[in-house]
Amino acid sequence: MNGQTFHSVTLDPAKCTGCTTCIRYCPTEAIRVRKGRAIIMDERCIDCGECIRACPHNAKKAVSDPLAAMERFNIRVAIPAPTLYGQFDEKFTIDRILSALKGLGFDQVLEVAWAAELVSNAGALSVDQRQCKGPMISSACPAVVKLIQVRFPSLIENLMPIQSPMEVAARLIKERFYPGRADVGVFFISPCAGKVTVSRYPQGVKTSAVDGVIGIKDIYVPLRNTLPGTVELPLAHASGRGIAWAHIDGESDAVGNPAGISVSGIADVISVLEALENGKMANVAFIEALACPAGCVGGPLTVENPYIARARLRARERRVVSRGHRQPPVAADDLELGWEEPVQAREALRLHPDMLKAMIMMEEMEVIHASLPGLDCGSCGAPTCKAFAEDVARGHVVITDCIFKLRENVRKLAEQLIDMERIQPPGLDKD
Amino acid sequence: MKLHFDVPGDDLSLAGKASSELKKALGRLGIDPVTIKRTAVAMYEAEINMVIHAHGGSADAEIGPAGIDIRLQDSGPGIPDLDMAMQEGYSTAPEAARELGFGAGMGLPNMKRNADDLRIESTVGVGTTVTIRITLPGSTTKAP
Numbered sequence: 001m002n003g004q005t006f007h008s009v010t011l012d013p014a015k016c017t018g019c020t021t022c023i024r025y026c027p028t029e030a031i032r033v034r035k036g037r038a039i040i041m042d043e044r045c046i047d048c049g050e051c052i053r054a055c056p057h058n059a060k061k062a063v064s065d066p067l068a069a070m071e072r073f074n075i076r077v078a079i080p081a082p083t084l085y086g087q088f089d090e091k092f093t094i095d096r097i098l099s100a101l102k103g104l105g106f107d108q109v110l111e112v113a114w115a116a117e118l119v120s121n122a123g124a125l126s127v128d129q130r131q132c133k134g135p136m137i138s139s140a141c142p143a144v145v146k147l148i149q150v151r152f153p154s155l156i157e158n159l160m161p162i163q164s165p166m167e168v169a170a171r172l173i174k175e176r177f178y179p180g181r182a183d184v185g186v187f188f189i190s191p192c193a194g195k196v197t198v199s200r201y202p203q204g205v206k207t208s209a210v211d212g213v214i215g216i217k218d219i220y221v222p223l224r225n226t227l228p229g230t231v232e233l234p235l236a237h238a239s240g241r242g243i244a245w246a247h248i249d250g251e252s253d254a255v256g257n258p259a260g261i262s263v264s265g266i267a268d269v270i271s272v273l274e275a276l277e278n279g280k281m282a283n284v285a286f287i288e289a290l291a292c293p294a295g296c297v298g299g300p301l302t303v304e305n306p307y308i309a310r311a312r313l314r315a316r317e318r319r320v321v322s323r324g325h326r327q328p329p330v331a332a333d334d335l336e337l338g339w340e341e342p343v344q345a346r347e348a349l350r351l352h353p354d355m356l357k358a359m360i361m362m363e364e365m366e367v368i369h370a371s372l373p374g375l376d377c378g379s380c381g382a383p384t385c386k387a388f389a390e391d392v393a394r395g396h397v398v399i400t401d402c403i404f405k406l407r408e409n410v411r412k413l414a415e416q417l418i419d420m421e422r423i424q425p426p427g428l429d430k431d
Numbered sequence: 432m433k434l435h436f437d438v439p440g441d442d443l444s445l446a447g448k449a450s451s452e453l454k455k456a457l458g459r460l461g462i463d464p465v466t467i468k469r470t471a472v473a474m475y476e477a478e479i480n481m482v483i484h485a486h487g488g489s490a491d492a493e494i495g496p497a498g499i500d501i502r503l504q505d506s507g508p509g510i511p512d513l514d515m516a517m518q519e520g521y522s523t524a525p526e527a528a529r530e531l532g533f534g535a536g537m538g539l540p541n542m543k544r545n546a547d548d549l550r551i552e553s554t555v556g557v558g559t560t561v562t563i564r565i566t567l568p569g570s571t572t573k574a575p
Binding site: 153277 | 432434447450451454455456458459460461462464465467468471472475476494496532541545
């Protein structure tokens with residue numbers, strides 16, 4: 001499964017005013033406004049969260065699990081993203097944060113940052129041994145993977161075929177800590193909307209070992225209230241190398257290839273992928289690409305400002321060095337980290353399965369586009385005049401949904417009425 | 432079907448737009464990723480050449496069931512020695528373009544590598560016309 005239609009970003013219809021702000025921010029033109037409400041086209045949504053950030057009415061949200069979801073399981077395990085550490089003041093150590101998390105009802109806690117170190121090692125190897133032409137692109141950001149599936153299918157072969165740190169942490173819990181048990185629930189504490197989707201429709205693995213995804217913002221208040229009175233347990237194992245995955249440059253530093261570059265923010269990611277597809281970047285070996293500004297710290301399910309969070313994480317990375325060495329929480333040297341199945345292209349932008357029919361539709365689209373005002377005003381509910389032309393060619397809307405075309409038609413009609421009014425019956429015509 | 436693009440001259444930051452638009456169109460038609468990439472690379476290199484050497488020009492693409500034909504026309508200085516220009520590493524790009532990582536002398540060789548047929552007609556002082564043909568997989572039609 002490659003998550004063909006499911007996505008975690010949804011609309012709260014009660015809050016949506018149909019204002020058309022979100023449609024301009026969507027990198028795959030997946031949103032249209034219909035009948036005063038924003039509609040997300042399932043097959044195009046990549047879960048990047050841009051619309052969540054852009055919506056002035058907070059009508060866009062990501063579906064994630066409530067804290068109470070853990071009650072379905074006898075054994076409850078939390079696997080927090082390193083981004084969680086950047087949400088709190090540095091006076092609370094990582095040990096303290098993890099202990100407080102445990103205090104909320106989890107039997108065990110394993111850092112995704114620690115799993116990220118394993119992924120970094122496997123990633124470094126896979127960059128060195130890569131078979132694809134050009135650089136290897138990190139597959140850790142689910143929105144970037146989906147962006148490539150939808151908009152850059154020729155770059156699928158460049159995706160690093162290694163499981164994400166979240167998936168690796170969850171598998172360690174299920175396979176190494178509690179082998180053979182079916183009553184273990186693993187919950188990812190997430191800054192990311194896309195991770196909700198990949199926990200149900202994973203990328204590169206057949207089934208995800210993650211049972212639920214709890215947004216950082218949903219756990220923030222109870223966790224913050226628990227922190228001051230929590231007794232610290234030595235639960236932290238990750239080094240700065242793994243913790244840094246929460247922000248831009250973290251993964252590329254951890255992978256350690258000198259010919260690596262890192263890019264964050266969906267618009268910049270797109271420009272890098274465009275350049276790569278054009279045959280540029282011949283000397284780049286690795287691309288860390290993260291959809292959110294400044295990396296996962298900019299995720300839509302976070303609370304703290306991404307740049308504050310990043311500064312805090314950097315300070316923590318330096319501090320962890322002085323903590324001294326701790327034994328790894330579990331032996332993981334022999335763990336298989338590779339993908340189990342390839343990721344497929346999603347033909348969400350294709351006009352018609354029959355190429356000749358698609359060509360006819362595209363010709364129609366070009367003609368319609370040329371007749372439109374080109375203001376990209378959004379009144380029709382599509383992000384651009386071009387997208388509107390495409391919607392007309394696909395038969396989803398009619399040309400008069402463009403208010404300028406409608407006005408043109410009304411004017412023609414009015415002119416015809418006036419012309420008709422001038423015509424006198426022959427008996428009355430005195431000229 | 433036909434697509435027309437204007438390639439504005441002397442602004443390298445805008446170069447690549449036509450190639451990007453063509454790529455989007457090919458994706459909408461459901462052309463396979465490998466062909467899209469080949470087309471993108473060939474078109475991009477041609478576009479860059481046009482901006483660096485010829486103050487821009489125009490590009491016309493014709494997409495049919497057998498393949499993609501791209502014709503790029505400029506009224507630039509022309510190429511005095513075509514054989515020399517086709518050699519890898521040969522470049523007459525100005526310093527400003529080199530600083531941006533262009534002008535490695537790979538433009539024409541890259542176009543040749545990615546196109547199924549590449550024709551260049553150039554007259555010094557008049558201009559250059561580049562025709563690129565990309566055959567679609569499964570198509571039996573040979574390049575003209």
